[in-house]
Amino acid sequence: MNFRSDNEAPVAEPIMHALLEANQGFAESYGYDEYTQHLTERLTDLFEHWLEVIPLVTGTAANALAIAQTTPPYGAVYCHQSAHLNKDECGAPEFYSGGAKLEDLPGELGKLDAETLHTALAATGAHGEHENLPCCLSLTQSTESGTVYSIDEITALTRVAKQPQWHLACHMDGSRFANALVHLGCTPAEMTWKAGIDLLSLGATKNGAMLAEALVIFDPAYATEIRRRRKRAGQLVSKMRFVSAQMLAWLDDDLWLQLASHANALAAGFYQQMQAKVEFLFPVQANEAFLRLPEAVIAQLQEAGFAFHVWPGSTDVIRLVFSHATKPADCAQLVAHLNRLLP
Ligand SMILES: Cc1ncc(COP(=O)(O)O)c(C=O)c1O
CATH class of the missing domain: 3.40.640.10 (Type I PLP-dependent aspartate aminotransferase-like (Major domain))
Incomplete structure (x- = not known):
């Protein structure tokens, strides 16, 4: 993941x-x-x-x-x-x-x-x-x-x-x-x-x-x-x-466009599903999302096996990158975990 x-x-x-x-x-x-x-x-x-x-x-x-x-x-x-x-x-x-x-x-x-x-x-x-x-x-x-x-x-x-x-x-x-x-x-x-x-x-x-x-x-x-x-x-x-x-x-x-569309669509889907619950630092327009999360939630996601960068210089901002090879099932898991972990 x-x-x-x-x-x-x-x-x-x-x-x-x-x-x-x-x-x-x-x-x-x-x-x-x-x-x-x-x-x-x-x-x-x-x-x-x-x-x-x-x-x-x-x-x-x-x-x-x-x-x-x-x-x-x-x-x-x-x-x-x-x-x-x-x-x-x-x-x-x-x-x-x-x-x-x-x-x-x-x-x-x-x-x-x-x-x-x-x-x-x-x-x-x-x-x-x-x-x-x-x-x-x-x-x-x-x-x-x-x-x-x-x-x-x-x-x-x-x-x-x-x-x-x-x-x-x-x-x-x-x-x-x-x-x-x-x-x-x-x-x-x-x-x-x-x-x-x-x-x-x-x-x-x-x-x-x-x-x-x-x-x-x-x-x-x-x-x-x-x-x-x-x-x-x-x-x-x-x-x-x-x-x-x-x-x-x-x-x-048009392989390049298909690969990019896949990545962007997963990022956009994640944004749509989480925007009501999570603070996004920037609009998600390409294949990256920056979100602010409680540090305890970040640690729990990491323990659950999700890999991402905690943004340098912060302890509560993470960057998620969606790629041509990211699996929709992994995104669904991430959404499910966040929904469980956040009130
Ligand atoms: C916006 C941007 N430009 C340039 C590069 C440089 O690419 P490379 O790591 O292949 O030198 C990167 C790599 O992360 C990047 O994100």
Whole structure:
């Protein structure tokens, strides 16, 4: 009964099969294989736009490369306080960029808002060369709080970011991109470049792949020498066919949307069944739920065999993550236990 992380979920069967199929014989290395070529075509069709695809094996590498491509060592990146790249990447964006500064901003429900961004950017400039140059906006979709930016919210933020006096690159950390996409019911194009996004960290690992992420760049201006940068960062996977084959299988027959829909539906069902009894910290819009519970109840759930994270810095907030492999029966057990334990 694992609600700890979608990273702990198994690999979806079709992706495992695709790996076995890709394992027939020899194939060119370093991305010159037919799977990787095909992936670029597949994603170009899907996103309805020119793009450069950089297959990778961690989301951190995708984020850090995106920051390095857009932000020089003297630059600044605007992100939410809770952003993974701010809290959980051990300084990789700063390291890859050669020392750029992360400007972490507050925002309700785990989201940045256009006004806060505007105020922060408007306050820059007075110190001239003494301060970092605003270079990049990074949004996480779905957010670290399990919420989802609407298209209008993304567009409002990128409009501010792209005002001529700032002209920031706009990056999206889409580690849980599919979960956000099925929540909004929009197209990948609508949630990215049409809304002003220039670079996307597209994550498949949390949504059924073994290890498959990609940096997707929509603006050629941010693609310059990305391949050399990837190599220099130690992120050029020699047997890339196995990364690309995973991502192709993930996209085939809308598997990625089915897997994300399963996870989201279980999270939404849990929310609907428990919202009258339990305090949820954020609306449940993707595949994560944050709830406040008495510490004794948390301990009893753990004793009963439910695995989840007690949120760092608190003793009474837990995070539940619903994955493509979460069983409805486990969710039903969790609801039954909570109903028993709570008055
Ligand atoms: C929002 C977000 N972005 C990026 C990552 C980074 O992924 P990885 O652990 O593969 O580096 C994670 C992982 O948990 C995440 O939750």
